[in-house]
Amino acid sequence: MTQTAPAIELKGISKAFGPVQANKDISIRVMPGTIHGIIGENGAGKSTLMSILYGFYKADAGEIFIQGQKTTIPDSQAAIAAGIGMVFQHFKLVPNFTVLENVILGAEDGELLKPSLAKAREALTDLAAEYELKINPDAVVETLSVGHQQRVEILKALYRQADILILDEPTGVLTPAEADQLFRILNRLREEGKTIILITHKLREIMDITDTVSVMRRGEMTATVKTAETDPEALAELMVGRKVLLRVDKQPAEPGAPILQVRGLRVVDGDGVERLKGIDLEVHAGEILGIAGVAGNGQSELLEVLGGYRDATGEVRLNGDVIDLTGKKSDGQSRRKRGIAHVPEDRQREGLIMDYHAWENVAFGYHHDAAYQSGILMNNAAIKADTERKMEKFDVRPPDPNLAAKNFSGGNQQKIVVAREIERNPDLLLVGQPTRGVDIGAIEFIHQQIVSLREAGKAVLLVSVELDEILSLADRVAVMFDGVIMGERRASETDEKELGLLMAGITEMPDKPIIDAVEEQLAAKEAREAKQHG
Amino acid sequence: MDRMPHWADAVLVPLISLILAAILSALVIIGIGEDPVAAFNLMVEGALMRSAGWGYTLYYATNFMFTGLAVAVAFHARMFNIGGEGQATLGGLGVALVLLYIPWPHWSLALLAATLGAAAFGAIWAFIPAYLQAKRGSHIVITTIMFNFIAAAFLNYVLVNLLRPQGAMDPATEKFPEATHLPTFRDMFSSAETIMFRGAPANVTFFLAVIACLVVWLLLWRTRLGYEIRAFGHSESAAKYAGISPVRITVIAMLISGALAGMMALNTTQGESERLILNATEGAGFIGIAVALMGRSHPFGVFLAAILFGFLFQGGAELALWTNIPRELIVVIQALVILFTGALDNMVRMPLERVFLALRRKEG
Numbered sequence: 075m076t077q078t079a080p081a082i083e084l085k086g087i088s089k090a091f092g093p094v095q096a097n098k099d100i101s102i103r104v105m106p107g108t109i110h111g112i113i114g115e116n117g118a119g120k121s122t123l124m125s126i127l128y129g130f131y132k133a134d135a136g137e138i139f140i141q142g143q144k145t146t147i148p149d150s151q152a153a154i155a156a157g158i159g160m161v162f163q164h165f166k167l168v169p170n171f172t173v174l175e176n177v178i179l180g181a182e183d184g185e186l187l188k189p190s191l192a193k194a195r196e197a198l199t200d201l202a203a204e205y206e207l208k209i210n211p212d213a214v215v216e217t218l219s220v221g222h223q224q225r226v227e228i229l230k231a232l233y234r235q236a237d238i239l240i241l242d243e244p245t246g247v248l249t250p251a252e253a254d255q256l257f258r259i260l261n262r263l264r265e266e267g268k269t270i271i272l273i274t275h276k277l278r279e280i281m282d283i284t285d286t287v288s289v290m291r292r293g294e295m296t297a298t299v300k301t302a303e304t305d306p307e308a309l310a311e312l313m314v315g316r317k318v319l320l321r322v323d324k325q326p327a328e329p330g331a332p333i334l335q336v337r338g339l340r341v342v343d344g345d346g347v348e349r350l351k352g353i354d355l356e357v358h359a360g361e362i363l364g365i366a367g368v369a370g371n372g373q374s375e376l377l378e379v380l381g382g383y384r385d386a387t388g389e390v391r392l393n394g395d396v397i398d399l400t401g402k403k404s405d406g407q408s409r410r411k412r413g414i415a416h417v418p419e420d421r422q423r424e425g426l427i428m429d430y431h432a433w434e435n436v437a438f439g440y441h442h443d444a445a446y447q448s449g450i451l452m453n454n455a456a457i458k459a460d461t462e463r464k465m466e467k468f469d470v471r472p473p474d475p476n477l478a479a480k481n482f483s484g485g486n487q488q489k490i491v492v493a494r495e496i497e498r499n500p501d502l503l504l505v506g507q508p509t510r511g512v513d514i515g516a517i518e519f520i521h522q523q524i525v526s527l528r529e530a531g532k533a534v535l536l537v538s539v540e541l542d543e544i545l546s547l548a549d550r551v552a553v554m555f556d557g558v559i560m561g562e563r564r565a566s567e568t569d570e571k572e573l574g575l576l577m578a579g580i581t582e583m584p585d586k587p588i589i590d591a592v593e594e595q596l597a598a599k600e601a602r603e604a605k606q607h608g
Numbered sequence: 609m610d611r612m613p614h615w616a617d618a619v620l621v622p623l624i625s626l627i628l629a630a631i632l633s634a635l636v637i638i639g640i641g642e643d644p645v646a647a648f649n650l651m652v653e654g655a656l657m658r659s660a661g662w663g664y665t666l667y668y669a670t671n672f673m674f675t676g677l678a679v680a681v682a683f684h685a686r687m688f689n690i691g692g693e694g695q696a697t698l699g700g701l702g703v704a705l706v707l708l709y710i711p712w713p714h715w716s717l718a719l720l721a722a723t724l725g726a727a728a729f730g731a732i733w734a735f736i737p738a739y740l741q742a743k744r745g746s747h748i749v750i751t752t753i754m755f756n757f758i759a760a761a762f763l764n765y766v767l768v769n770l771l772r773p774q775g776a777m778d779p780a781t782e783k784f785p786e787a788t789h790l791p792t793f794r795d796m797f798s799s800a801e802t803i804m805f806r807g808a809p810a811n812v813t814f815f816l817a818v819i820a821c822l823v824v825w826l827l828l829w830r831t832r833l834g835y836e837i838r839a840f841g842h843s844e845s846a847a848k849y850a851g852i853s854p855v856r857i858t859v860i861a862m863l864i865s866g867a868l869a870g871m872m873a874l875n876t877t878q879g880e881s882e883r884l885i886l887n888a889t890e891g892a893g894f895i896g897i898a899v900a901l902m903g904r905s906h907p908f909g910v911f912l913a914a915i916l917f918g919f920l921f922q923g924g925a926e927l928a929l930w931t932n933i934p935r936e937l938i939v940v941i942q943a944l945v946i947l948f949t950g951a952l953d954n955m956v957r958m959p960l961e962r963v964f965l966a967l968r969r970k971e972g
Contacts (some may be wrong), residue, residue: 090969383848406851416849424849427842434835439850441835451830 079142081106081129081238081269087136089122093414096122098293100136104238104286109260109270111280111301114290115313115513116484120273123290124240128160129153140238159231163243165223169216174198176215177233194233205262219596219605220368221252228259239263240271244277249368250574251540252590257283258589262355267527277306278542289313301444314514324525327549330359333502333533334380339388339399341375341557347606350386351557357502362524362534364548364565366541366573373537374419377506380535381416382409393501410439415495417488419506419537425491426479433461433475436494468493469519485516492520496527503527506537521547541570555579556599573605612964618909619956620867622902624956626916629948633941642933654926655919663793664925668892669918670810673817675896676903676910677824678730678869684828685861687839691752692869693735693893694759695730699870700877701763702729704771704884707784718788721870722878723816730870731863733759736749738862742855748862756893767886780885790879795971811879819916820868821907827864828907837861837953869893869969912948920945 080103089097096119104110114120125131127138138145140156147153153160155549167176174194182190196212202208209218209225218226224244230333231239241260245253259272260283272284280287281301288298289312297312311317334357339351350372357363365373378384379533385400392412398404409416420422425437437446437457446457461475468489470482479487488508495503505524509517524547528534538544544551545565552562575581575588579599584591634644655661675692689695702725712718737751742767768777776782790812828834839848840857847854876888890897895917902916903909924938948956 309912382851405847405853408851410851418849420845423843423845425846426840429842429848430839435837437838438846439848441832447832451826452832452835454830 078106079140080104081141082125082271083139083142084123085137085139087123087126087133089119089126089131089133089137091404095293097126097133100290100293100295102288102295102298104269104271106141106237106269107264107267108285109264109272109283111284111287112271112273112290113275113277113280113309113313115275115289116511117292117513118290118313119293119429119468120290121242122293124160124271124273125241127153127302128240129156154234157235157237159228159234159236161224161231161239161241161244165227167215167223167226170214172212172214172454173209173218174211175231176226177211177230181234188482197233198229201229204266205232205259207232207259213600214604217600219600220247220370221249221255221596222600224248224256225259238269238271240273243271243275245274245276246539247369249577249592250570251578251588252368252596253279255589255592263387276542277309280309281306310514316331316515322521322525322546324547325529327361327528327550329361332356332358332529333392335389335391335394337389337391339376339379339386339390341379341384341386343375348556350379353388353557353559355373355552355559355562357533357535359501359533360528360531361550362528362536364544364551365535365537365554366544366551367539367554367577369539371554372504373554375557376554376591377416377419377504377535377537380409380414380502380504381418382406382414406439407442410498413501414504415498415500415502416504417491417495417506417508418500419510421478421484421487421491422433426487428480428570429478431478432465432470432482432490433458435479435490436461436475438494440498464493464497465490467497468523483513484511485513488512488520489516492523496523499530500532502533502535504535504537507539508536509538509540509543541573544573545570553577611969612961616960616964618904618906621953621957621960622904622913624960625902625948625953626945628956629941629944632948633944636940636944638935639932640933640937642931642950647931647933650926650930651923654930655922659793659797660806660808661806661922661926663805663810664922665915665918666814667792667808667810667875667880667918668921669914670814670817670879670913671872671890671892672895672899672917673821673910674872674875675869675892676899676914677820677896677907678865678867678872679896679900680903680907680910681824681828681868681903682861682865683900684834684841685837685856685857686844687741687861689734689752689862689865689869690749690894690897691734691755691866692872692896693889693891694752694756695733695866695869696872696876696889696893697756697759697763698733699726699730699779699873700884700888701766701848702726702870703877704781704784706782707788707878708771711785712788715788715790719790719812719816719874719878722788722874726870728870730873731867731868734862735859736864738859738866741862742858764886767884771884773915778885780881781883783883784878788878789882792879794813799962809880811875812878813875816871816874818911820871821911823867825907833860845956868878869896895946898946898950901930901953917942 080390082104084100084102087097087100100123112120122131126133129149129152138147145156148157168179173372174191178190178194198211207225207229209222215223215226216456244256248256274280284301286298287301289296289309291313336353336355339350339353341523343349353376367373375384382405390397390399397412422428427438446453459474465473470486470489508520524534548565550562551565551568551573553573555577556579560579560581578592579595580591581587637644637647655665678692679689703722706722706725707718733755737755738749740746742793771781772779773782793808793810797804828838836852837857840852840854844854870972872892877884881888899910899913899917903913920942924942927933927938928935
């Protein structure tokens, strides 16, 4: 009996970082011409495993076989030579180079660029025809949409003769339509006999496109199953180790008086680019307004303005009173005093001081609170006691106020931030990406906390790039695209498809195929960017 | 998890750095044909075994404590204030003006006023770079070092053209009035039978420096301002989120830093020379950087490191006096200590971290 050798086989891979066992005795077989999904929570060891395969880390133990041959991969050059290509979550492109220049970077044939560029141009034309990877080779990368930049990354790998393509969370930054298109490309690559490893935490993607799926939990490979023989609930249970509620239980909203009213909000950034182009929105008491959209369309700027650390023009009212958008009274302290709490998008850069103890972080932003002072000194004992109480209520593990923030897992770090903000009982809660990099168990908990704040009659403004999260949490959804709100829908009366179109800047159902309409929209946006760029 | 226990970071790393510096220094001394053991004995003998030696060691240490604290406070706000030299120079001017032009009935009142003068002048000198950094983004490393030169030139002008007594040949002010002279250690600790700290310049300012260490510790770890300074130093983006103004913290941290550096002049100008002379700082502003690095920017660490550098200065002076080891080589030894404890910190830390990781893995 003849059997094809697996494209990749890992046997007993282990890797420890100090006391943390990131990968423990992992074995996996990826068959050629298949799409193999690897799913697991943050910190489960997916990225470490792929870094070992791509030569960034050296495994402590274990063997790697590529196309049946035992191989060692000491660095990424060796990985490329072995036919492995990697598309990182954060693209490794030179923003001010053209597509062509990026493709040959590191793979130039000689001192002079001209022959390499000519060769690459020809190769790109062939690849575009073969895999539907159309792209303008002379476009400057920073003017391209994120989806097209990703295409450049894939082309880079294919140009280097990759047979095995690893994609790390490829859809995190894409609109649903762009994600669909990516999947079409991946399907095409599979048909041509390429092997694809897809790392993701989105169960739906796994179900949609993979042939086989491996589940990782706490550094171990807990199961490898045929996708056709499993379902999302079973996978979630394998990831977390217990039954998980995938949807949020909540009563229908009973919106009260408007808490936040935004009129004609505009932001121009340091480069003179208009990031918000006249935003109007309202959030009522007892309501969650979700802001959907692909990252980078102005959502962050909106949160920063409302949170008090970016200047803007326009009118913002809180409980009917106009609040300052520039000057001394527009800072984070003034916002907090008015009853706006803010769970920022990036807890490591903004929400927490990673080197501060948990207790110092619980006071962060509220360090002027009278309860935290004793005379001219801070009442550290009171803060620690408060921290212990919040840690218990929010089930932060380990419940140790003296541990530095950086030593908590992502989910527990986020719980510290959420506890700090929600326990202030604010009139308005701003939440950005509340569950980014947070394990499923903690997601469930954080979602419940947000919903219970709503049920207490407070207003919540939720920004998330995860449509699933928006749809299950929000009562109303506003979609942002290129600094404007494209439309608003009741969460119960819309679906991913409709929101997906709005996210791509399309307000009406097109009479041509959706993919083409999206392409057109993106091309128009790129042309605008290129013009601004020039 | 932290890579290694806190005590190892605070104690073991500087200790090993110091030993490495000592070994290398010994090799250099052997290289010029002298005996390193004898040299070391002489340093200890001269700096630590007699009260007069201690009097010098602690005098230098007082300078280094002030300048070390100055650098440390700025470090906590993630700023590299290398302008301690200039701020101390201006601090000297503040001391001189206060003592020359206002009559003081008692040294304690004079010291109090001189402290304010020194702190104010040092703070003003730090304010300009701080403002330029906060508002204009001019890098503080560039501006503070430029301000050292400006301060030196400015003091030169002031001493030669404005403050020099008529007919005097050297660029210095006249002696401060008798009533402002500070009690030295000799005045404080000698009894009728035994004279202690004979001829040594250590004076009451030392205790002021120790108090400054304590106050800085309180400021950084027990007050809201310190909390904001450290938060800003760790993460500017997070500070903005929390409503901590980067401009305000940059300016305030530099004002405190400059004031501390300026206060060094109390020791040299009011305490030792009892008049304002050129180059009274003798490079202490720069030594402060090494002191802060070695002391991990912690006031207690700064205290210990300042005493160590005081020992090196006094011991080095003894070597130059009693052996054939040339003065320049003593600077080499001091530089080696600075190099190992300050600049090459990671050379020691990284292997040590690996050792601790291996130990922990064995336990686990």
